[in-house]
Amino acid sequence: MYAGAVAVPLIVGGAMISAGQMAPDDLAHLVVADLFVAGIATILQSVGFWRFGVRLPLMQGCTFAAVGPMITIGTNHGITAIYGSVIACGLFMMLLAPVFSTLLRFFPPLVTGTVILLIGLSLMSVAAGWVGGGTGTPDFGAPSNLLLALFTLVAILLLERLAPPAVARVSILLGIAAGTAVAALTGKVDVSGVAAQDWVGISTPFAFGAPTFEVGSVIAMCVVGLVIMTETTGDILAIGEIVERPVTRRAVADGMRADGLSTVLGGVFNTFPYTAFAQNVGLVSMSGVRSRYVATFAGGVLIVLGLLPKLGAVVAAVPVAVLGGAGVALFGMVAASGIRTLASCRLDSRALLMIATAIGVGLLPTVNPEIYAQTPSWFQTIFDSGISSGAITAIVLHQVLCTTRHTPQENAAAAAEAAGVVGLRR
Template structure:
């Protein structure tokens, strides 16, 4: 049966190292960009707001973020020497650094954030080979549990998109309708459309959802498109030369460990999905790329970078394994960083529409974890590993303030359900 599947039209070209035709490459890459865009711009918006930035300065932070995310994605997917895992992974600014960076801003200028970011990147680059040795602690029971946790933890992101703009945390009828409609459209396309169309089901869902929402007053906001410039330049050290302060650096080094833990889980998850298990050398190369991307972040006035888990779900849902689709998405991100007007158009996609797509994407990640766990022969001990890991991982998801009485270093590690669950599963 395996041989029969391999000779089906298009199947033989759907490999990690294959390059799809340009007519398919662009929409597949754009689909990845749309899936991650909201998360990608959220961190500069939050951190810039905490520093009191607005107008041109805030727009520059967003452009720099998209530009470096594109460079980091290209590095991770294409690879250069010992940098890059060479799998379909998207890179973006990590949410794990938001709390520490906002805290740094209360006592230091933003140049201290960029200095600490550069130091964090150097630290990640140096310890990548040693951290990769942890791969032996990722048997199928740990791998499957971590992938399951990634999917479950991200459901909070999908929910946040659906209730975005609400004062009391509840979704309006219109938001629920657009989320449900987008999800239903994606399911119908996946189920009934030809395989070539089904591969861009999420992109089609986002486009159709946005077009329909444009007829509903207040659902789509493209007011910023007219004010956005056609061309923008991302210059190094735009806000000044980075300053290196010991306390911010120590804080960001802890973030670096969290980033590497999360990225390890994402790399293993993608490797399982595309049937190309990650080796220790690949893991080290991918972690080095994370470190180099973070160094570039500090240089170009942005923040630490990591693999984006939401795009892991897109790889699973579409079945497109080519790493060069991620490369195409990286090129699109670079363009968005250099052409603010195009970025403003993408920013107009309604959050509720993103939320509907997110349910499918993140659910597929969780389902991939369950598929990996089917390789495990379960007994009471192995069931306990999964049960405790998932339980600990979901605590900060269902109760975001659960660890707010704990020391800051503890919060930075365990406020991320993904890193907390991975640590517990390994132990």
């Protein structure tokens, strides 16, 4: 999950640098802050205290569902508005956790699968910018950048096909390492920022200033919060089944409440919303290691990594084109997991129309970023993100078109079948 975890601060940080909201040197800070809070969130979820934490072997990391809205918020209102909306989202999740089970009917697999598919499709524009070497850079689209991205992607595919299972599980991380090594041989790796970083450091709360709370931004991030809670519910159900521990409604609420608290900590420590990573769901199933204390130990490792700023600088030095090659596979996996979730649903004509419309609305700002340029700023904040607009469309159309054609029993059966893939991201 390391590659997925650090990808979110790299994406959002890169967008904020391009928008003039951050200095390039701040990117390393985002990476180590992300790892530090991810470790705390993992320990909180696996060990638990009082009514926080589901006490199952779950790894926590930044969710890709928030990437689009956060970039929009940061571009329009500044980076402090991102952290204000993240804190508000976390509080919203904690308050809603006890009653969220009554809202689950609005997020059946048909809606969740559509949203996950949109996450992957929307992020492909980010991957395309990376493949070219960084949108707006002088050498964007240079053959050397394209070849570097292609080499990274091929390395990932070869590792998946030829490497032993234990190695194939980290194929994306090893592919990034291989691409970076080739880039270093061609002089495309700049490690000058590594020396300037301390060996040991602690993330400073509100390093970019006091958070600001913009209404449209808060609403957009709360929509993301609903998606996060849905994803986490799927992961909790899947892990509970694997470790043969029945998951109660209270346990689900405790897990979502822990997500909310972790997200609040993310806003305080200059990082982003947190959720359970489905990569770990598959790993628990394949390895048979079911102890939650293994996840607890891994959370401790993440905290240690988050206290080493030089490591953050090393990760930030990875060439953008290398990330592009990995991004094609990574974001494509997200989209494919959404398709797998939809494949478990009963897809009649109304369901197909709902999916098609939600995807169409969600992709409008991706294929034409200026489409909402003449609308009010609050509208842009919500609908400039294809994920937010697509999710809202899917929820509304499902209630209008599909509730009478998909009974609660059918939706429950589909949810049980798709639980292992609902939370896959990044």
